[in-house]
Amino acid sequence: MYGWTGNILRINLTNRTHKKETFDEQFALKWVGGRGFALKILWDELKPGIDPLGPENKLIISVGPIAGIPAPNTGKTVVAAKSPLTGGYGDGNLGTRVTEQMRKAGYDIIIIEGQSDKPIYLYIEDDKIEYLPADEIWGKGTYDTHAYLYKKYGKGAGVLSIGQGGENLNLYAMIRSLEGRAGGRPGIGAVMGSKKLKAIVIKGSKPIPVADPDGMRKLGLDDLRKVGEIDKQTGWSIQGTTGVLAWCNEVAALPVRNMRKTHHPDAWKIDGERLNNARVATYGCPNCTMRCGITILDHEGHESELDYENIGMLGSNLEIFELDQVASLNYLCDDFGLDTISAGAVLAFYADAIDHGAIKGDFRFGDAEKAKELLRKAALREGEVGNLLADGTMRMAQRIGQGSEAYAMHVKGLEISAYNCKFIPGMALAFGTSPIGAHHKESWVITYELKQSQRDSYGPEKAAKVIELQRIRGGLFEFIVACRFPWIELGWDINHYTTYFNKVTGLNWTLDDFWKVADRIYALMKFFWVREFPDWNRTKDYPPMIWFDPANADTEGPIAGKVLELDKYEKLLDFYYEQRGWDRRGIPTKKTAEALDLKEEAAEVEKFTKLE
Amino acid sequence: MKVTVKLIGPFINTLGFSEKQIELPAEATVEMVLSSLPLDPARPKIVTRNGQAVALNEKLKDGDRVVISPIYSGG
Numbered sequence A: 001m002y003g004w005t006g007n008i009l010r011i012n013l014t015n016r017t018h019k020k021e022t023f024d025e026q027f028a029l030k031w032v033g034g035r036g037f038a039l040k041i042l043w044d045e046l047k048p049g050i051d052p053l054g055p056e057n058k059l060i061i062s063v064g065p066i067a068g069i070p071a072p073n074t075g076k077t078v079v080a081a082k083s084p085l086t087g088g089y090g091d092g093n094l095g096t097r098v099t100e101q102m103r104k105a106g107y108d109i110i111i112i113e114g115q116s117d118k119p120i121y122l123y124i125e126d127d128k129i130e131y132l133p134a135d136e137i138w139g140k141g142t143y144d145t146h147a148y149l150y151k152k153y154g155k156g157a158g159v160l161s162i163g164q165g166g167e168n169l170n171l172y173a174m175i176r177s178l179e180g181r182a183g184g185r186p187g188i189g190a191v192m193g194s195k196k197l198k199a200i201v202i203k204g205s206k207p208i209p210v211a212d213p214d215g216m217r218k219l220g221l222d223d224l225r226k227v228g229e230i231d232k233q234t235g236w237s238i239q240g241t242t243g244v245l246a247w248c249n250e251v252a253a254l255p256v257r258n259m260r261k262t263h264h265p266d267a268w269k270i271d272g273e274r275l276n277n278a279r280v281a282t283y284g285c286p287n288c289t290m291r292c293g294i295t296i297l298d299h300e301g302h303e304s305e306l307d308y309e310n311i312g313m314l315g316s317n318l319e320i321f322e323l324d325q326v327a328s329l330n331y332l333c334d335d336f337g338l339d340t341i342s343a344g345a346v347l348a349f350y351a352d353a354i355d356h357g358a359i360k361g362d363f364r365f366g367d368a369e370k371a372k373e374l375l376r377k378a379a380l381r382e383g384e385v386g387n388l389l390a391d392g393t394m395r396m397a398q399r400i401g402q403g404s405e406a407y408a409m410h411v412k413g414l415e416i417s418a419y420n421c422k423f424i425p426g427m428a429l430a431f432g433t434s435p436i437g438a439h440h441k442e443s444w445v446i447t448y449e450l451k452q453s454q455r456d457s458y459g460p461e462k463a464a465k466v467i468e469l470q471r472i473r474g475g476l477f478e479f480i481v482a483c484r485f486p487w488i489e490l491g492w493d494i495n496h497y498t499t500y501f502n503k504v505t506g507l508n509w510t511l512d513d514f515w516k517v518a519d520r521i522y523a524l525m526k527f528f529w530v531r532e533f534p535d536w537n538r539t540k541d542y543p544p545m546i547w548f549d550p551a552n553a554d555t556e557g558p559i560a561g562k563v564l565e566l567d568k569y570e571k572l573l574d575f576y577y578e579q580r581g582w583d584r585r586g587i588p589t590k591k592t593a594e595a596l597d598l599k600e601e602a603a604e605v606e607k608f609t610k611l612e
Numbered sequence B: 001m002k003v004t005v006k007l008i009g010p011f012i013n014t015l016g017f018s019e020k021q022i023e024l025p026a027e028a029t030v031e032m033v034l035s036s037l038p039l040d041p042a043r044p045k046i047v048t049r050n051g052q053a054v055a056l057n058e059k060l061k062d063g064d065r066v067v068i069s070p071i072y073s074g075g
């Protein structure tokens, strides 16, 4: 078997034991890697209803067949667990040296089970596994933690760590690696914290099994160079993702004031142009020649690496338009190991609830200094307010009540990322059906909705586009594990990835083979949710109700007077379910499950609910 | 008539401005704006007028805001 090491490293932190297991070709071909591996293992090994922050949850770190191979943007790794934020399947990917080091150490999957009684970190070097006391780094931010570990193990080591957010079980704590890189939005850092695992350091020395090593190496290096050249010609990385802010502001899609507004006259102050002008450094993931990590100095003088989500959620959504202050909030999130998207949404919701008299407090939109104080409280779970904010928007709204659920901007418990879909039906559907809760990484249809379709269409073509993009973004890129940015941003043909995959594995797959795996993974992710929530119904795929509220319509600008319409959204959801072969509750039918080789999984889910 | 042209992302660096007003003859179309700018015609882009998607042959009005952006796939 080429392309996969075929090895799983299973580590139990309760009794500090580990063993090497193997997986066979059938498993590899069915689930491919990354998200596919993580999902299938969590499905098979977790009992439904377990406490995500208890010893029974498992933290999975997994890579895909092209991960770590010198080729465009292959430096990503998937981290996954049952999410403490949503209660469903949760994962994320991040750029890290772990990708290559883990493969060189001989593993495609690491499963971390149990719970340590004391704070520790893991050192993995090929077959050697050490459980080391984390006394010197527990309680520290991710920057100090990484510096400590790099000093000890060298800059080339793969390091994943949590900050104080994960240690204190903040429900949107992430896992950090390198400058500005983080993954696992649905609280995967809290799962790591619950295991008292501060960090994982990994080094490897073995070759990665590649079917055509010379051919792949030549092609990969050549393509890395080509991608770098296209980036230079097009200038994409001058602003990277942050170019999106000015555009969203123009087309009324920007999150402003807890997404109550869609544009703001001061948005330019924090846009990609200003950011590029303030740049002091650029960082990126391994194996990337179009590095997008624009780094500026924050209000306190720290280096802070920003992308669009950061400036959207910690800037415009909080009506903070001082770039250095937005950078400070971003730095704090990175250091505490908090998800910037959820943190921005949580603070905005808190300010909004205060504004609407649903809760008493002294935080107002635009108050950067207070926002910093609240972030610290949320990360450390300090006092009543810290504990409230640390639990995420969904639980905050349940506690606050007073109708605040309508403007708690999340889907399935995961906060909505920086696209205000007050009047963007297809993107609202993309958030609604995103399989880990509202995340833009699964499907992003806004440009399609404005360019090739009608913005106000709720037609089957939009459902089809959402599915097409989910297959590519939430499917292919998450299971072969690579960054998607070369594909649209630089127009790097999707067929390149089939070539890499085939060169690495020696197989002869086509894109259709990939789409089948993607659909299988999407179906099983839904089964995972249904098994956890057996009374599953389609309302779980709804975006927040405020997007349907005519009283919330913009009073001026491109979408003045317009909001989403619920009856039409229902129809759009029906189109989506029909095209996916799911029933009206949004659950894959038996026939669909069988066509995707999920017969056993369907039988398991039938213990909880009847499938159609 | 006067129309404001706003560029997004790297187009700012390509053309050397971020936003400016341009003078156009009455009845000018979006296409005329595009062809007056040295942007690679083969490069995929999305053009909006006052925040709405626009057809290239659409006629512009005095005071319109035309935004030209490369295609993104999200942040």
Ligand code: SF4
Pocket (backbone or CB within 6 Å): A073, A075, A095, A283, A284, A285, A287, A288, A289, A290, A291, A292, A293, A483, A484, A485, A486
């Ligand atoms: S484009 Fe950005 S996110 Fe993607 S691999 Fe490069 S640095 Fe990482």
